[in-house]
Amino acid sequence: MQKRNKISVIGAGNVGATVAQRILEMRLGDVALVDVVEGVPQGKGLDLLQSAPVMGISGDIIGTNTYEETAGSDLIIITAGMARKPGMSRDDLLSANVKIVSEVTKASAPLSPDAKIIVVTNPMDVMAYVAWKVSGFSKERVIGMGGVLDAARFRTFISIELGISADSVQAFVLGGHGDQMLPLPRYTTVAGIPITELMDKDSIDSVVERTRNGGAEIVSMLKTGSAFYAPAAAAAAMAQAILLDQKRILPCSVLLEGEYKVSGAFTGVPVILGMDGVEEILQVTLTAEERAAFEKSVEAVRKGQEATGF
Ligand code: APR
Numbered sequence: 001m002q003k004r005n006k007i008s009v010i011g012a013g014n015v016g017a018t019v020a021q022r023i024l025e026m027r028l029g030d031v032a033l034v035d036v037v038e039g040v041p042q043g044k045g046l047d048l049l050q051s052a053p054v055m056g057i058s059g060d061i062i063g064t065n066t067y068e069e070t071a072g073s074d075l076i077i078i079t080a081g082m083a084r085k086p087g088m089s090r091d092d093l094l095s096a097n098v099k100i101v102s103e104v105t106k107a108s109a110p111l112s113p114d115a116k117i118i119v120v121t122n123p124m125d126v127m128a129y130v131a132w133k134v135s136g137f138s139k140e141r142v143i144g145m146g147g148v149l150d151a152a153r154f155r156t157f158i159s160i161e162l163g164i165s166a167d168s169v170q171a172f173v174l175g176g177h178g179d180q181m182l183p184l185p186r187y188t189t190v191a192g193i194p195i196t197e198l199m200d201k202d203s204i205d206s207v208v209e210r211t212r213n214g215g216a217e218i219v220s221m222l223k224t225g226s227a228f229y230a231p232a233a234a235a236a237a238m239a240q241a242i243l244l245d246q247k248r249i250l251p252c253s254v255l256l257e258g259e260y261k262v263s264g265a266f267t268g269v270p271v272i273l274g275m276d277g278v279e280e281i282l283q284v285t286l287t288a289e290e291r292a293a294f295e296k297s298v299e300a301v302r303k304g305q306e307a308t309g310f
Pocket of ligand 1: 006010013014015016035036037040079080081082083084093097100103104110120121122123209225226227228231
C-alpha cells in the first residue's frame with residue numbers, strides 16, 4: 001500500500017497554521033507542525049485534528065517543539081520567523097530571520113534527506129538561499145514562495161478593475177519577492193487576451209503598483225502582522241504541484257545558474273513544479289526595459305544574500 005505523504009510545516013504562526021489547515025483540507029497528507037513556542041503547535045495541531053472528522057479528512061497532524069516527528073518528510077515548508085509591522089520592508093527582517101531559517105533548516109533537513117523545501121519566511125528569496133546553503137540540498141529541491149502570491153495579487157486586482165473572475169486571469173510576475181518585483185503586463189492575459197488590449201496604460205500602471213505594494217497594503221491594515229491567507233494558499237498550491245507531480249507552471253524563487261543571464265541568485269521565474277521539485281526553468285524574452293527592471297530586482301536579492309554571511 002502506498003504510504004501517505006508527510007509534510008512538515010515549521011513555524012505555527014499565522015502562515016504556518018493556515019498552511020497546515022489547507023494541506024489537510026486539500027488532502028495532501030499528514031502534517032508535523034513545529035514551533036519554538038511551547039504549547040502553540042500542540043494546541044493548534046490538536047484543534048486542527050479535531051476539525052478532521054467534521055471535514056471528513058483522514059490526514060493526521062501532530063504539533064511539536066522538537067524535530068523527531070518531522071523525520072522522513074516528503075516536503076518541508078519553512079514559515080518560521082518574524083513578520084512585518086507597518087513601515088517595515090521585507091528586507092528589514094533579514095538579520096533576525098537568517099538566524100531562524102538557518103537554525104530550523106539545520107534541525108530539519110538532515111532528518112528528511114529526500115525532502116523538497118518550500119521557503120515562505122521573508123525576505124523570501126534570501127531565506128531560500130540560506131535554506132539551500134544550510135541544507136546542502138540540490139537546487140531543484142529548494143524553492144521559494146513569492147511569485148504565486150504576487151501573481152495571485154496581480155490577478156485579483158485585474159479582476160477587480162475589469163469586473164471579471166480572477167480565475168480567468170493568467171498573470172506573469174518575474175523577479176524577487178520584494179519592492180522591485182516585476183509584474184509583466186505583456187505576458188498577462190484574460191482568457192487568452194493580453195491585458196494591454198483590455199486596459200489602458202494608466203489602469204495597468206496602477207494595478208502593477210498595487211501588486212507591488214500588495215503585502216504592505218495588508219500590513220498597514222493589520223498593524224500587528226502581515227498577510228497569511230493568500231501566502232498560505234500559494235504555498236499549499238506549490239505543495240500540491242510537487243506532491244501530486246502536477247507539473248504546473250508556477251512562478252517560484254529558484255537558484256539561477258545562467259538562466260536569464262543570472263548566476264548564483266535566487267529569484268522568481270516560471271518553473272515546472274513536479275515530483276522532482278523544480279523540473280525546468282522556463283525562459284521568456286524580455287524587452288530592454290523589462291530586462292533592466294529584472295536586473296535591479298536580482299541585484300537587490302544579491303545584496304541580501306551577501307549580507308547573510310553564507
Ligand atoms: N523555530 C521554530 N519556530 C519559530 C522560530 C524557531 N527558531 N522562531 C520563530 N518561530 C515561530 C514563532 O514562534 C511564530 O509562531 O514562527 C512563527 C511566526 O509566526 P507569525 O509571527 O504569526 O508570522 P507569520 O505571519 O506566520 O509569518 C511568518 O512568513 O510571510 C512570511 O514575512 C512573513 O517572515 C514571515 C513568515
